[in-house]
Amino acid sequence: MNRTVTHIILLLTFCFSASLLAQKKTQGYRIEGDEVVFTFDKREYSQVTHGLYQHRKSMNDEDFDIEMIAVAGEFNDWAEDRWIMKKIDENRYELRKKIADFTDEISWEFKFVINEEYWAEPESDVGNISKAKSKYGKDLHVYNLKMYTAHISETGNTSFFLKGYQKAEKVILSGSFNKWNEELFQMKKADDGWHLTLQLKPGVYEYKFIVDNRWITDEANPNKKPNEFNEFNSVIEVKAYHTFTLSGYDNATNVLLSGSFNDWSEDGFRMAKTDNGWELSVLLSGGKHQYKFIVDGEWILDPENPVKEYDEKGHVNSVCMIR
Structure with missing residues (x-):
């Protein structure tokens, strides 16, 4: 084989491999608006592993019937019978969850459990896989799927x-x-x-x-932060609008919003009067924020918010979470 032909074969092999890499897909879920839609299609899986005895079998075995499929992962303590999926057709199952229902973690590993016994095994060419490990850190030689809220x-x-x-x-x-x-x-x-x-x-x-x-x-x-490689990462802060409302107080002349997000300022965050009370939308960082209302000079808790906690000075404040 001459050098030119060898180069062509190597180039075609490289291009084919690059093409396969580019075609790697995200499997097991999709995002629709404010929902995570978990999706199971039995045609995408060839093997399953018994959760207790660890033996594997083919998904296409004649004696293997799917009666129920559940989503199990880090987000529900790997429960095998809680997040039950709905059958869509002969091959597909779905389960919808609100993104806001998840914690502040960036990603979660998960798998599909069949009949509360068998764990469906994703193939290695899927884009969102991660090597599965036991609770002791041992490699289980199979893969979990990964879900990202981003x-x-x-x-x-x-x-x-x-x-x-x-x-x-x-x-x-x-x-x-x-x-x-x-x-x-x-x-x-x-x-x-x-x-x-x-x-x-x-x-x-x-x-x-x-x-x-x-x-x-x-x-x-210009916002950067040093990383472990003695280089820098760029940094971005994502905020979201949160609307604070206070019902009633029709006779009040001045209502302010004060909290940890504005250093407990007593001016500047003036609420607008509405038909039902008072309202103000504020752009806030993710996480927990303490706050109170100031009604004509009197500090009050949010009467419609049961979540409260003490601050470092011993004061009780209302609390909101931005996720």
């Missing part, structure tokens, strides 16, 4: 842009919002650079761009 959305709340790099073949957005995954969020090329819009929970995130396998910071973002 997801690509044209109407998302956070846009990323990398100017230039027109000759680059591929640019990936990687960060703490997807556990630094190097494949999941491929950016879209445009005339002026590379774009991608994500829907993110409120919070503070670190990120970088991967330009043809080279990691770089966001040149347009």
